[in-house]
Amino acid sequence: MSTQKPFFSRLFGKTDKPSSDTAEVLACPVSGKVIPIEMVADQTFSQKILGDGLAIEPAEGMIYSPSDGVVSALMDTNHALGITSAKGAEILIHVGRDTVELGGKYFTAHTREGMAVKQGELLLTFDLEGIRAAGFDTTTPIVVSNSQDFDMEKAGPGAIAKGEALLTLRPKN
């Protein structure tokens, strides 16, 4: 019986392939422009030390949850947070470069560590113009810190709206 294929595979006579229902689509957390992670000025991100993903140059100061999951890390300065998705992806969103130095100024959290969140739920707001005026790069990397566990499909460069597919993850066997 162990060789028996799942119902739909039997029905449609397909071979065993990773089915799309094991994939997880991470929604873009903020409208803006997609930038390849390799192009981010911060080497920690461009060299994928914190994981693979993409960056967004935000057009507005709002971060929405890319997936259903739990807020597993929220920096006290509210400039970076981590979401563990329902399917186990650890998603790090880091608003701007060196923005830890702002000590929380311009950032407001709308969630708490340990809270369950839904895809599209508002997590952070920030004063985009204020941060830029203070001399900070606002490019926002969105990386999966355990990206080694997944095959990743990325949105192409260019304009993107919040909620659109940003990263598609398929667990590796």
Add this chain to the structure above:
Amino acid sequence: MKTFEYTIKDPNGLHARPAGLLVQMAQKSASTVKIARGEKTADLKRLFAVMGMNIKQGETVTVSVDGADEEETAKALNEFIKSNF
């Protein structure tokens, strides 16, 4: 098991970016690596666990390394932490 203590001097504490480098270094070790502050302990191989500690300037952390390469790992981590935090 090897342990060492360190008091964070970086005004930004142990924040996301350098914490990522530290975690990456810990992940290369075959040993179990933990970071503790007071009652709270985190797996130093997991970025989210470390970030979630929100370790700040002036706080003292204890790093413990337990396993086959504990000697080298503790030495490398100690040097990295001293020069980055």
